[in-house]
Amino acid sequence: MSVVALLVEAGLDPRAELGALLEQSAGAGALVSFVGIARPAGRAGEPVTELVLDHHPTLTRQSLEAIAVAAAERFAVSHVRVVHRCGRIAAGAPILFAGASSAHRRAAFDCADFLMDRLKTEAILWKREVGDQGSAWIEPSDADHADNTRWG
Amino acid sequence: MMSAPITIRFYGRLAEAIAPAIAVDGECSVAQLRERLARDHPHVAATLASRYSRACVGDRLVRDDFVVRAGAEIEFLPPVSGG
Numbered sequence: 311m312s313v314v315a316l317l318v319e320a321g322l323d324p325r326a327e328l329g330a331l332l333e334q335s336a337g338a339g340a341l342v343s344f345v346g347i348a349r350p351a352g353r354a355g356e357p358v359t360e361l362v363l364d365h366h367p368t369l370t371r372q373s374l375e376a377i378a379v380a381a382a383e384r385f386a387v388s389h390v391r392v393v394h395r396c397g398r399i400a401a402g403a404p405i406l407f408a409g410a411s412s413a414h415r416r417a418a419f420d421c422a423d424f425l426m427d428r429l430k431t432e433a434i435l436w437k438r439e440v441g442d443q444g445s446a447w448i449e450p451s452d453a454d455h456a457d458n459t460r461w462g
Numbered sequence: 463m464m465s466a467p468i469t470i471r472f473y474g475r476l477a478e479a480i481a482p483a484i485a486v487d488g489e490c491s492v493a494q495l496r497e498r499l500a501r502d503h504p505h506v507a508a509t510l511a512s513r514y515s516r517a518c519v520g521d522r523l524v525r526d527d528f529v530v531r532a533g534a535e536i537e538f539l540p541p542v543s544g545g
Contacts, residue, residue: 346545364474366539368521373544394544406545426545433544436474447475449514449541 314391315378317371322395327407331391335411338388342418343409344426350401357441358401364436365396373434377425384461385421387412392425396435424461431458465489466533470499474540476515479506492517493526495536514541 312334324345335341348361374392382390387410394406408429410421430450437448450458467485480503490498495517500507509515517524518537530536 363544364477366473366537369518369539372521373542430543430545432542434539434542435544436540437543438474447478447540448543450543 311382311387312389313375313378313382314389314393315371315374316393317365317374317396318393319395319397322393322404322407324404324407327391327393328409331389331409331411334389334391338411339413340415340418341409341411342415342422343407344422345407346405346426348399348401348403348405352439352441352446356443358439359442360401360440361399361405362438362440362445363396363399363405364438366434370396370434373432374429377428377432380428381410381421381425384424385410385412386414386417387421390421390425392429394429394433394435427454427458427461430454468495468530468532469535470495471535471537472540473537474542475509476506476538476540479503479509489532490530491526492524492528492530492536495530496526499538509540510538512541515539 328343350358352358374394378390378392389411391409399405408422408425410418412418431454438445439448467487469485471483472480496510500510516539
């Protein structure tokens with residue numbers, strides 16, 4: 311069992327993260343991964359040039375670690391890997407990698423789903439979309455909170 | 463003798479709307495601080511009152527009845543948005 315939870319200020323490469331998780335997962339039967347990408351448009355369709363993710367000097371890393379550990383304890387998985395960006399992220403660039411490996415596929419799918427619901431609503435980060443018209447803070451939607459409550 | 467002020471640090475939209483940090487006088491509960499800040503900064507009153515806005519002292523979440531002592535430091539975290 312291994313749990314990796316990282317906050318990075320630059321250079322998140324989903325291919326490298328997938329490779330690292332695959333390498334750790336020798337003996338597993340399944341690997342599920344999710345990559346979040348900065349959208350080039352806001353909810354109303356307005357162009358977004360970049361996302362800015364503010365973080366807390368200590369609590370952000372702690373929150374990522376707590377979410378990854380909770381996922382590893384909850385599901386029959388062998389490895390969990392979460393790598394989250396902070397700082398300025400250009401539209402189209404990856405924001406995060408979340409993945410899990412397990413003996414059988416269902417646990418890895420459920421684990422990745424749980425990771426994303428928790429990361430959306432509990433990871434201590436503050437997201438702002440920046441475009442030609444200025445910037446707007448983004449908060450989880452009611453649907454995001456409802457998704458998170460599925461897990462208790 | 464005047465007591466030392468409370469330092470309040472803000473993040474996200476609260477830091478943008480108020481300041482990264484301010485100092486206020488007097489010892490009070492987190493709930494009283496929320497009300498006082500909402501009065502002084504009505505444009506973020508809804509964020510300050512949100513159940514998803516949390517207060518932290520020493521990297522630990524504290525409830526609204528927690529009393530912030532003179533000279534202490536508290537952080538207000540607006541609703542988070544990762545992923």
